[in-house]
Amino acid sequence: MEHTYAIILAGGAGTRFWPASRQLRPKQFLPLGPDPEEPLLRATVRRILPFCPPERILIATGAHLAVATRSLLPELPPENILAEPVARNTAPCIGWATRVIGRRDPEATVMVFPADHAVVDEDSFRDAVFEAISLAHRDTIATIGLQPTRPETGYGYIEVGDPMGHQSFWVRRFVEKPDLERARQFVEGGQHLWNGGMFFYRVRRLNEDLRAALPTLAEGLDRIEEAAREGNEEDALTDIFPILPSISIDHGVIERAPRLAVVRGDFGWSDVGSWQSAWELAPKDAAGNAEAPGALLIQARNNLVRDLRTDGKHRIVALVGVDDLVVVETDDALLILPRDRAQDVRLVVDELKRRGGHGV
């Protein structure tokens, strides 16, 4: 695994975890996965350490999040935090990060992971990653497709083709977010997997496929590359990054790649899309409560209680006779809503924006 590198995409904003998530503390900084102490980004880094050491893990994030990201991951060399001057979707970001890796090691194999997803079964995750790396070594672009557990209409799907290995297949095609009827067929048919945004490739393979699919982007990256050789990468980024085509790596490159493989993954993956997902992932007591330490729950079931205050003061949080609630406290906000309305956090954020933006 000596040529293996990772790019972790940690640019997300997102308001679905208000009041915990804020503009300067997006979801990947929050402990929303199975370990209520471990921020999602830290867990993502930890999970891939068996494949590459910290020196070969790069974090692509927004300039406004660079400082917080460095603080969260002090074991990474500072130069491994790649700060995009503006967000231009994933193709420019992954394209650039891949060039940075290529400069260090032209023979590198790259793994791309979103920073803010969760994994329950880490053994199975490692098996799938290992297989995906092997496929990348065979000069394909590989991805991990997640075994669907429900007819989800919010995800893209990958239709599998001929088998390639133990749990891997040629990709027949990528499918856009389906309607409910099609999503049901996908789950029953067994030929479709969720696209979880994880990609594995050799530097040369991606560079070649990107140039073929998105020549304008490739040229922009060439110019940044050139400036980098002259020691002016930062200036070039500021000038060029904002005018790169804003497109996702999936649509822009991966779907059009000539050699494309998928590993079937079944490891309790979650994109942690809402407080409801956080409750599903969290350790719970016999009554189904995912509690904040010291919370006092009496005749209360299936609640998620999170105390994210930072003032360190002890506070008694008492819930009596309430079920299926999300209760989240931060230093400056308290949210209460039913778990099955977790998506409606956006209503709060919208209203706060309407009132002038304080607390968003």
Place this chain on the structure above:
Amino acid sequence: MEHTYAIILAGGAGTRFWPASRQLRPKQFLPLGPDPEEPLLRATVRRILPFCPPERILIATGAHLAVATRSLLPELPPENILAEPVARNTAPCIGWATRVIGRRDPEATVMVFPADHAVVDEDSFRDAVFEAISLAHRDTIATIGLQPTRPETGYGYIEVGDPMGHQSFWVRRFVEKPDLERARQFVEGGQHLWNGGMFFYRVRRLNEDLRAALPTLAEGLDRIEEAAREGNEEDALTDIFPILPSISIDHGVIERAPRLAVVRGDFGWSDVGSWQSAWELAPKDAAGNAEAPGALLIQARNNLVRDLRTDGKHRIVALVGVDDLVVVETDDALLILPRDRAQDVRLVVDELKRRGGHGV
């Protein structure tokens, strides 16, 4: 009204308003009535100002609450805060306070009010008090009986007898807390009123009736009286108060009084017995929410939200899609429970006691 004095009974502890009510901040210090800014005790004092000035209002409270009581009522002379060394129910307390008033003015007429009740229609309240004072001037002990609005099993009732005046009657008898069936009969029959613990009498009348009904108590009060004449009232209180018979003025004196009258009162009275009562009394918006200022309620109905934190920091309290909840924040606690389970606050207090008493 120049001989009119008031005794306000402000000794209560009570945990039914946890986390707002605490041992050193019982219910009468909280703004639980129709005005969300006015503590119940202050409202009680304000309501009787038309009948007597602050110099003639005495507050009977526990020694541990004397300082807080003085701070809340700075317009009262400090010597009008009567601190009981220990709680011995209402007969010793009212008996003693009546002696204190008698020393100042042997012709005084005394009004007794609990500190922690609420009144919605203050005009009608004043009419009833005026009539009760008139009855006291006719050498009866008078009380105000509240027109019952529901078959309440938690209150004592007063059965009315022959009419005496505009809205007043001789008392036929006092009735202990009834079962639901009898309570229903009382409400339908129209001959029963709630006992709200308000009493009106001349000093001599009460002293005489108390001596006849509770001679031991009268003797104890004589000894305190004697010590007071020698300037040693405080020492005498410490010695004698704890051994006075612990009995209520209702059972011990009033019910046995020979001349007993009741004024029918119908002024939106409440003993503010729970967060549910507080919600009923509070001003509410069109969706039935009694909100804390600045709270953000979206598709939420009939909730009571109270922010009693004292650190002055702005905090966004957001409720989305929840109905009929009580949400109370203090500096060191947060309570969430359904309004119709307001009585179950005691479960929290019991559990806190079991855990060692912190936060009670």
